[in-house]
Amino acid sequence: MQPQFKAIADHALLVTFADEISEAAHAAVIALDHAIATNPPEGMIETVPALVNLLVSFDPILTDHIAVETHIRACLTALNIQKVSGVQRVVQVCYEPPFAPDLEAVSNATGLPREAVINAHLAGDFHVLMYGFAPGYAYLSGVTPEIQVPRKLAPVRDVPAGSVIIAGPQCLVTTLMMPTGWSIIGRSPTPILTNDPDHPFLFDVGDRVAFERIDASTFARLTGEDAHA
Amino acid sequence: MPNAALSVAFAGPLVTVQDAGRPGNMRFGVSASGPMDRLAFDAANAALGNATGQSAIEVSLGGVILQCREGDVTVAITGGDFVVAHGAAETRSWTVLTLRKGERLAVRAGKSGSWAYIAFAGTLEAAEWLGSRATHSTSGFGGGALQTGQSLTVSDATTREDRLGDIERPDFLPTGPIRVVTGPQDQHFAPETVAQFLSSAFKITDAYDRMGMRLNGPRIELDGALSIPSEPIVRGSVQVSGDGVPTVLLADHQTTGGYPKIATVVSSDIGRLAQTRAGDTIQFTSTSSQQAITETRECAKRAADYLTHIAVPRGTLEQRLMRENLIHGCIYD
Known part of the structure; x- marks a missing residue:
């Protein structure tokens, strides 16, 4: 897959593998991200993997677009693009009230009973596509087609951190109190912002995610938060 | 060394603690944050002889009023053209002054500019996140937004009589589009x-x-x-x-x-x-991207020279009077 290079201002290169979202393009992004992490160009500040492209930002005092592009082209010739197979991460979810205010609506929209919606969510094959929107907001692909629902017409305010939300094929575990137009189907006690200085975010882009169902009493025990208080 | 204790008598919205920022976390959804006007922020630290990137307060157009409750500390105020009220005296941003116990410092919107910086001769204590005290405003992570009524501690606070007075403003920034x-x-x-x-x-x-x-x-x-x-x-x-x-x-x-x-x-x-x-x-x-790099390098060089220049202490009042007397002496001898 031959990417396009585009200079961004005086301090970054955008390496784009495709115009449209595809598994192949995302696999190439992750492969290049790993290759650059192993062998970073002089003066690089960071890389940012997204759906079809990788941003490589650098210090313009130390290097320039041409030098960075030359380095990345060398990485590309040796690139081994394989199906994404990151680390598997487990995220616990409680699907009980009051943590799942939109479960009923998803059930109505899909014609599936609540239990079937929950099981369909648990059966999803989730991968971390990219982070965005806010710190720790990891976009996961893999919501099974039978429970894919569109965004709401208007966002809901003050959705608590830890909410498990879905829209179309994507799923996300929120990390902050934020508005969202996605459907809230559960609450997770699993911290995405880990507070571990060596590994501050639970996922890396490309990781696989498995959701594990917990009941309200387990949630309360894990968080010290009583759902019905 | 002693600490200075300040209280925030008033803080408008978006008055935050900032340092050089936390680059390297964009892949996790975290932008670098840090000062909106990096040169003005750097100038505030340089004018006090601080290390580059020491935590400072970024003041929005909403303004801030600090009350010094304990200790004395010299502060540098830079950025835009803000009004600086120190006790009864009123001046403008790009100045160094000493805030003493019982005194009030107000920094508020002036003729121009959207962001001012208050740096301290000492260490502004603030919460760190991912190795930086810069406030990420949408999440509130990092040093955080100042709230009316809160306390601030400047540890190892010092007074720097040899640095008081106006700070030369940068004169090398382009003015065109x-x-x-x-x-x-x-x-x-x-x-x-x-x-x-x-x-x-x-x-x-x-x-x-x-x-x-x-x-x-x-x-x-x-x-x-x-x-x-x-x-x-x-x-x-x-x-x-x-x-x-x-x-x-x-x-x-x-x-x-x-x-x-x-x-x-x-x-x-x-x-x-x-x-x-x-x-x-x-x-x-x-x-072009190539021209942009050339200009950024030129600008960085001039900024470095400027910061080195304003980082030189001007001497104590006594030393400055002496120097002026000598010049006076030269002219009239």
């Missing part, structure tokens, strides 16, 4: 639309915060795709939403987004863009 490199999605805009973007005047709207500034000007027509696969954003990205309105993303920007970007502001022009205000009119001019 804001320089951009077009793209990375300029192909989603007709050539005449890009030309119109580069030749039109835009007004800064009041939808301006640490995340970005929305502009008011001619509608920027999208040629084809209204959105693209969500992709990385940088500080300075000029994204165009579906209604044809451009927004310049700034220090606390989202890290990815699906709006096409018509252009990206060159890093050495971000600070002066950030110092504009709602109602101000700006224009953009296009430069």
Whole structure:
């Protein structure tokens, strides 16, 4: 897959593998991200993997677009693009009230009973596509087609951190109190912002995610938060 | 060394603790944050002889009033043209003064500029997140936004009599249109639309915060795709939403987004863009990425020389009087 290079201002290169979202393009992004992490160009500040492209930002005092592009082209010739197979991460979810205010609506929209919606969510094959929107907001692909629902017409305010939300094929575990137009189907006690200085975010882009169902009493025990208080 | 204890008698919205920022975390959805006007922030630390990037307070147009409850500490105030009230004395930003126990310092919007910095001769205590005290305003992570009534501690506070007085302002910043490199999605805009973007005047709207500034000007027509696969954003990205309105993303920007970007502001022009205000009119001019690097390097060199220059202590009042007497003596001898 031959990417396009585009200079961004005086301090970054955008390496784009495709115009449209595809598994192949995302696999190439992750492969290049790993290759650059192993062998970073002089003066690089960071890389940012997204759906079809990788941003490589650098210090313009130390290097320039041409030098960075030359380095990345060398990485590309040796690139081994394989199906994404990151680390598997487990995220616990409680699907009980009051943590799942939109479960009923998803059930109505899909014609599936609540239990079937929950099981369909648990059966999803989730991968971390990219982070965005806010710190720790990891976009996961893999919501099974039978429970894919569109965004709401208007966002809901003050959705608590830890909410498990879905829209179309994507799923996300929120990390902050934020508005969202996605459907809230559960609450997770699993911290995405880990507070571990060596590994501050639970996922890396490309990781696989498995959701594990917990009941309200387990949630309360894990968080010290009583759902019905 | 002693601590100085300050209380925040008043803080407007978006008065935050900032340091040099936390680059390297964009892949986790975390923009670098740090000062909106990096040169003014660096100047505040340099004028006190502080290490580069020491935590300071970024003051918005909302202003701030600090009350010194314990200890004495010298502070440097830079950025824009803000009003600085110290006890009964009123001066302007780009000054160094000593705040003593019982005294009040107010920094509020003046004739121009959107952001001022208060640096301390000492260490401003603040919460750290991912190795930085810079406040990420949308999450509140890092040092945080100042709240009226809260206390601040400056540890190892010192007074620096040899640094008091006006700080020379930087005189090397360009004054013309804001320089951009077009793209990375300029192909989603007709050539005449890009030309119109580069030749039109835009007004800064009041939808301006640490995340970005929305502009008011001619509608920027999208040629084809209204959105693209969500992709990385940088500080300075000029994204165009579906209604044809451009927004310049700034220090606390989202890290990815699906709006096409018509252009990206060159890093050495971000600070002066950030110092504009709602109602101000700006224009953009296009430069090549190579030319932008050349200009940024030139600007960085001049900034380094300037910061070195203002970091030299001017001597105590006694020493300065002595020096002036000597000059006086030379002339009249």
